[in-house]
Each structure stands twice: as structure tokens, then as C-alpha cells.
Amino acid sequence: MAKKEKIENLTCCEATQHMLKIAEKQGIETVFDRAAAMRPCPIGADGSCCKNCGMGPCRVPPSKKEGEPAKVGLCGATHETITARNFARMVAAGTAAHSDHGRGVAGVFLLAAQGKIPGYGIKDEQKLLQLGLDFDLDVENLSIKELAIQVGEKCVAQFGQQEGELVFLKRAPLKRQELWRKYKLAPRGIDREVVELMHRTHMGVDQDYKNITAQAARCALADGWGGAMIATELQDIMFGTPVPVTGNINLGVLKADEVNIIVHGHEPLVSEMVVVVSQDPELLELAKTKGAKGINVAGMCCTANEILMRHGVPIVGNFLQQELAITTGAVDAMVVDVQCIMQAIQKTAENFHTKIITTSPKAMMEGATHIEFDEHDAISTAQNIVRAAVENYTQRDKAKINIPTAKAEMVAGFSHETINYLLGGTFRSSYKPLNDNIINGRIRGIAGVVGCNNARDKDDETHLILIKELLKNDVIVLTTGCVAMACGKAGLLTPEAAKYCGPGLASICETVGIPPVLHMGACVDNTRILMAATAVVKEGGLGDDISELPAAGAAPGWMSEKAIAIGHYFVASGVYTLFGSTFPTLGSKKYTDYLFNGLEEEWGGKWDFEQDPLKMAEKMIAHIDKKREALGIDKARERVLMDMEMRRDLEAV
Numbered sequence: 001m002a003k004k005e006k007i008e009n010l011t012c013c014e015a016t017q018h019m020l021k022i023a024e025k026q027g028i029e030t031v032f033d034r035a036a037a038m039r040p041c042p043i044g045a046d047g048s049c050c051k052n053c054g055m056g057p058c059r060v061p062p063s064k065k066e067g068e069p070a071k072v073g074l075c076g077a078t079h080e081t082i083t084a085r086n087f088a089r090m091v092a093a094g095t096a097a098h099s100d101h102g103r104g105v106a107g108v109f110l111l112a113a114q115g116k117i118p119g120y121g122i123k124d125e126q127k128l129l130q131l132g133l134d135f136d137l138d139v140e141n142l143s144i145k146e147l148a149i150q151v152g153e154k155c156v157a158q159f160g161q162q163e164g165e166l167v168f169l170k171r172a173p174l175k176r177q178e179l180w181r182k183y184k185l186a187p188r189g190i191d192r193e194v195v196e197l198m199h200r201t202h203m204g205v206d207q208d209y210k211n212i213t214a215q216a217a218r219c220a221l222a223d224g225w226g227g228a229m230i231a232t233e234l235q236d237i238m239f240g241t242p243v244p245v246t247g248n249i250n251l252g253v254l255k256a257d258e259v260n261i262i263v264h265g266h267e268p269l270v271s272e273m274v275v276v277v278s279q280d281p282e283l284l285e286l287a288k289t290k291g292a293k294g295i296n297v298a299g300m301c302c303t304a305n306e307i308l309m310r311h312g313v314p315i316v317g318n319f320l321q322q323e324l325a326i327t328t329g330a331v332d333a334m335v336v337d338v339q340c341i342m343q344a345i346q347k348t349a350e351n352f353h354t355k356i357i358t359t360s361p362k363a364m365m366e367g368a369t370h371i372e373f374d375e376h377d378a379i380s381t382a383q384n385i386v387r388a389a390v391e392n393y394t395q396r397d398k399a400k401i402n403i404p405t406a407k408a409e410m411v412a413g414f415s416h417e418t419i420n421y422l423l424g425g426t427f428r429s430s431y432k433p434l435n436d437n438i439i440n441g442r443i444r445g446i447a448g449v450v451g452c453n454n455a456r457d458k459d460d461e462t463h464l465i466l467i468k469e470l471l472k473n474d475v476i477v478l479t480t481g482c483v484a485m486a487c488g489k490a491g492l493l494t495p496e497a498a499k500y501c502g503p504g505l506a507s508i509c510e511t512v513g514i515p516p517v518l519h520m521g522a523c524v525d526n527t528r529i530l531m532a533a534t535a536v537v538k539e540g541g542l543g544d545d546i547s548e549l550p551a552a553g554a555a556p557g558w559m560s561e562k563a564i565a566i567g568h569y570f571v572a573s574g575v576y577t578l579f580g581s582t583f584p585t586l587g588s589k590k591y592t593d594y595l596f597n598g599l600e601e602e603w604g605g606k607w608d609f610e611q612d613p614l615k616m617a618e619k620m621i622a623h624i625d626k627k628r629e630a631l632g633i634d635k636a637r638e639r640v641l642m643d644m645e646m647r648r649d650l651e652a653v
């Protein structure tokens with residue numbers, strides 16, 4: 001058993017530390033305890049275990065001695081083939097998760113457009129028109145309703161498409177599209193690529209690690225430029241494209257005198273409706289009769305990002321805080337849908353009055369209450385969920401309530417369209433000012449820092465060290481997922497965080513009034529980062545492809561298979577992508593070398609791994625500088641000295 005760390009060494013989040021002490025006192029086990037009690041299997045962690053057939057599992061750890069013959073599986077599969085297959089299957093699972101989310105959204109969107117389900121409508125007609133153009137529809141002669149139906153049908157069809165190319169691929173820079181075609185990476189249909197990847201990694205099929213990696217890219221691109229992009233776009237049309245909004249974050253958003261409902265998971269189809277009906281006068285009245293002053297809805301994990309971005313609904317916490325939120329004793333219902341829901345929460349809830357309510361037929365949990373979300377009757381399903389929470393308020397044990405005070409303010413809602421308006425102004429919205437400031441060196445480069453929290457690392461810490469180092473070096477940060485929440489908790493999502501920036505980036509943030517870390521949404525919204533990168537390329541002056549931009553991506557504390565799918569679509573889109581915590585191919589030197597060094601020559605993007613956040617920043621900045629040099633803008637950066645004239649210049653932008 002590994003040694004148990006001091007609580008202060010487990011997390012840098014004050015509220016999490018506070019609740020861990022309470023959990024310890026009350027004998028409530030958390031993910032942090034389980035992480036201390038169980039080490040990861042070293043063979044599996046390195047990708048060196050093949051369990052794809054009944055003759056195994058075959059364990060092929062790397063040879064210990066130089067010159068020793070490498071082990072192979074019973075079928076003769078080499079170490080690199082086994083590692084590539086394991087890696088590819090993570091991509092397939094991650095793509096399936098995002099894409100099934102997208103499919104659900106597309107199905108509801110189509111039903112809503114057909115007028116078959118009350119409660120959902122069209123909030124962003126502009127974006128609907130854009131999608132109509134993407135699908136080559138006759139937008140001029142169709143009514144909004146007709147257009148929505150046709151867009152819905154086209155989006156649903158992208159999942160089952162068998163031939164051709166996914167439509168959103170043509171949004172990418174032309175050079176990238178040509179590269180995808182040249183290397184046969186362009187996905188034909190979303191489901192097809194997942195199925196083919198699962199087939200190819202079955203025992204005795206694709207034995208060539210490079211070929212497996214290419215199909216994994218085709219699958220991952222079907223996520224980023226397919227399923228996840230459909231999810232983001234249709235959610236924006238139905239629920240509104242985010243604009244900057246303020247909100248609060250951390251366990252301190254729970255209220256002692258109100259009914260607390262936490263919506264946890266990923267699909268805003270459920271959480272949006274819970275937010276809407278929580279203000280229903282009848283339910284508010286019911287809450288009063290139970291002695292509560294109101295109904296407080298707060299989000300957890302990526303669904304939290306969705307409702308924060310669109311409604312300013314508070315976030316109670318990120319992935320590793322789910323058990324601790326329940327341990328406050330003040331959660332009347334935790335409503336879950338899919339992904340990142342720890343099975344342990346039901347056991348935690350049994351120590352309190354908290355009801356765990358599952359809502360998806362795809363994700364049930366023993367012991368939980370199941371109220372299946374019926375999109376045909378979304379409002380009344382949401383009412384039933386909220387009513388169950390309100391009724392449960394009287395079951396609280398006041399002596400067990402421990403809500404930490406810590407909460408922070410933040411600004412979120414930076415869709416790529418918003419960045420356009422903010423930087424370019426209402427009358428000439430464009431990415432030009434951003435490009436100009438990259439070219440003149442006030443902004444050294446762009447970093448996407450995204451992903452999860454991993455219980456094997458000090459919670460939140462790696463993200464924050466990495467991001468602060470990037471800011472200090474004038475690298476603007478785009479963020480999503482649980483990393484965005486870590487930033488929110490630490491005050492990095494406010495304009496005041498300009499104090500962490502180098503002089504160039506600080507001057508931009510001060511002039512425009514934006515935080516230096518832009519919260520762009522949930523993990524499916526990493527597609528917004530793809531679109532922002534594409535917009536920068538199309539604006540001109542920074543090369544013809546995403547791979548030429550002074551930009552880099554990182555997921556310092558990833559844990560989900562979705563993160564591997566995201567990483568692989570960024571790499572296949574031309575981005576240098578650096579993961580922290582652990583890397584699932586390290587057992588095979590040959591395969592890892594291919595991912596870290598071999599891919600770049602063909603795809604322009606590559607993978608890398610680094611656990612130390614300062615070294616991570618160093619590597620990302622070195623990559624950014626290499627790209628600046630190739631673009632011939634490295635000299636411009638050396639000339640930057642922010643004098644008064646330059647500041648006036650900037651203000652005129």
C-alpha cells in the first residue's frame with residue numbers, strides 16, 4: 001500500500017482540503033484514499049498488456065537488458081502493435097463518448113425543429129444559417145423551421161454516413177484538408193470510423209502500428225471535426241452561443257438555507273431543463289413550504305461548464321470534488337447523466353440524505369433513484385427531478401452540514417465568435433487584432449490547456465503552475481473542461497489575472513478587458529479551439545495551416561479516454577500536444593518515439609509527455625518560438641518594448 005499523503009499535499013484547492021479533513025473525520029472514503037491504497041498496474045499503464053483475446057492477457061513489459069529479445073504476445077504481436085492497439089482503443093472509446101453525446105443532441109434538435117418536443121427551440125438563428133451554408137442548403141428560400149429540420153437531418157446522417165467526407169472538414173484550412181486527403185485521414189462517417197478502429201484492433205487484424213495510428217487519427221478527427229463539433233454547434237443553436245458571463249465557482253456556492261441540486265455529467269439536454277424549471281413558481285413555493293428559501297442549482301464536471309457559459313449558473317467543482325460536494329451534507333439531489341460519474345458517489349450519498357438521480361438509460365447505478373429523462377416531456381421530467389430534490393430537503397441532518405466558504409468569481413463564455421467580436425469590435429469583428437498582436441510579439445503565442453484532474457497528481461496544481469508560467473511568457477491561454485474550473489477556483493478567469501502576465505499580454509488584457517485565460521466551455525467545446533485556430537489561419541499573416549501557428553496544446557492532468565481522442569485530433573489537426581500525469585504508450589519505446597517524433601514530418605503535429613509543469617511550459621514555449629522563427633516573426637518579438645506610443649496604438653485597435 002502506498003503511503004498516505006498529508007491532505008495539504010493532495011490538493012492546492014482550499015475547499016477540497018477543508019472537505020477532505022471532514023471526510024477523514026467522518027470515515028468517508030474518497031478517490032484520494034483509493035489512490036493511496038492502490039497503485040496503477042505498471043504494465044497496463046504503459047500500454048504493455050494485451051487483453052484483446054482469450055489466450056491472454058499477454059504482458060509484454062519492455063526488455064530490461066540491452067540486446068535482450070523483445071517479448072511478443074502469444075499470437076506474435078509485437079510490443080509496438082500491442083501498444084498502438086491499446087492507444088487506438090482509447091481513441092475509439094473517447095470518440096464514441098463525445099459522438100454519442102453529439103448524436104443525442106442531434107436527435108433532440110431534429111425533434112425540436114419538427115415541433116415534436118416542447119421546451120427546446122432555436123436561440124441562435126445566425127449559427128443555424130451558418131450550418132445551412134456548411135451543408136449547402138438553400139438558406140435563402142427556406143423558412144427557419146424548414147432549415148432547422150434539414151440541418152437536423154443532415155447532422156443525424158453524419159453519424160451513419162458510409163462514404164465521402166464529414167461536412168465540417170471543409171471548415172479547416174485548405175492545406176490541412178489536402179493533408180488529410182493525402183494521408184487518408186479524412187473521416188467518412190462518425191460511427192464507421194469507430195467501428196473500423198475497433199475491428200482493426202481485434203486480434204489478428206491490423207498489425208502495423210503506423211497504419212493503426214492513422215486509423216486512430218481518422219477516428220479522432222471524426223470526433224473533433226464531427227461528433228463533438230455537432231454537439232457544440234447544435235447546443236449553441238438550441239441554447240444560445242455563449243457570450244461572456246460572470247459566475248461563481250467552488251464548494252462555497254452551496255447554500256445552507258436553500259434546496260441544493262447538483263447537475264453532474266456532460267449533456268446539457270438535462271441540465272438546461274433542470275435550470276429552467278428550478279425557477280418554476282410552483283416548485284419555489286413547494287420549497288418554501290419545506291422551509292427552504294429557494295432552489296440553488298449548481299454544476300459539476302463538464303455539464304457545469306455548459307450551463308455556466310449560457311446562464312451564469314454556479315459551478316460547485318471539478319471531477320475530484322464530486323464525493324466532497326456530497327460530504328457537505330447540503331446536497332439534496334445530485335442529478336447525473338453520462339461520463340465522469342464515479343460509482344462511489346452512491347456510497348458517499350448513503351452517509352447523508354442525498355439522492356443520486358440517474359437520468360440516462362445508458363448510465364444506471366445500483367442504489368440510485370432513476371428518473372429517466374424523456375425529451376418528449378422534458379419539462380415535466382425536469383419538474384419531477386426538481387420536486388424529488390425539494391421533497392428531500394426536510395431529510396437533511398443539520399448537524400452534518402459543512403459547507404466550506406471558499407468560492408471565487410470568474411468570467412466565462414468565450415466562444416470563438418465572441419473572441420472575434422471582443423477583439424475586433426462590433427463593427428469590424430475579426431481576428432486581425434489578435435493576429436497583429438501575435439505578429440508584433442505582444443502575444444508570443446496561443447496555448448490550449450484543457451482536460452481533467454487526475455487523482456495520481458496533486459489536484460489542480462499542475463494546471464495552475466503551467467498556466468501561470470505561460471502567462472508570464474505572454475502566451476494567451478484558451479481553456480475548457482476541468483482545467484477551466486481549476487483556473488476559475490484560482491482566480492485566473494478574471495481580468496485582474498493580468499497581473500500574472502508578461503507586459504505584452506497584460507497590456508492586451510487591460511485594454512480589451514478580458515482575462516488572460518479564456519474559458520471556452522466543456523470538453524466537447526474543444527472544437528471551439530479548432531475553430532479559433534482556423535480563424536487565425538484564415539485571417540492571414542501566420543501561415544497557411546494550423547501547424548504553422550505559434551501555438552501548442554496541453555492536458556496536464558488528463559485521465560479520461562476522451563482526452564486521448566481529443567489529443568489525437570489536435571495532433572492530426574497539426575498541433576504540438578503535450579500530456580502530463582501519465583502516458584499510455586511508454587512501455588514501447590519504438591511506438592512512443594513514433595508518436596513523439598515520427599508523426600510531425602507527415603502531419604505537422606505531434607504528441608509529447610512531460611510531468612513537470614515548468615518543463616511543460618518550457619517545451620510549449622520552445623515550440624511556439626520555433627514556429628515564430630519559421631514565420632519570420634521572431635525578430636518582431638525582440639523589438640517589443642511597451643512604451644506609451646504602443647499602448648496608445650493598442651487602445652486604438
Ligand code: BF8
Pocket residue numbers: 266301302318319339340451452453480481482483522523524559560562
Ligand atoms: O469532458 S472528462 S474529468 S475534463 S468532466 Fe472533467 Fe471528466 Fe475530464 Fe471534461 Ni469531461
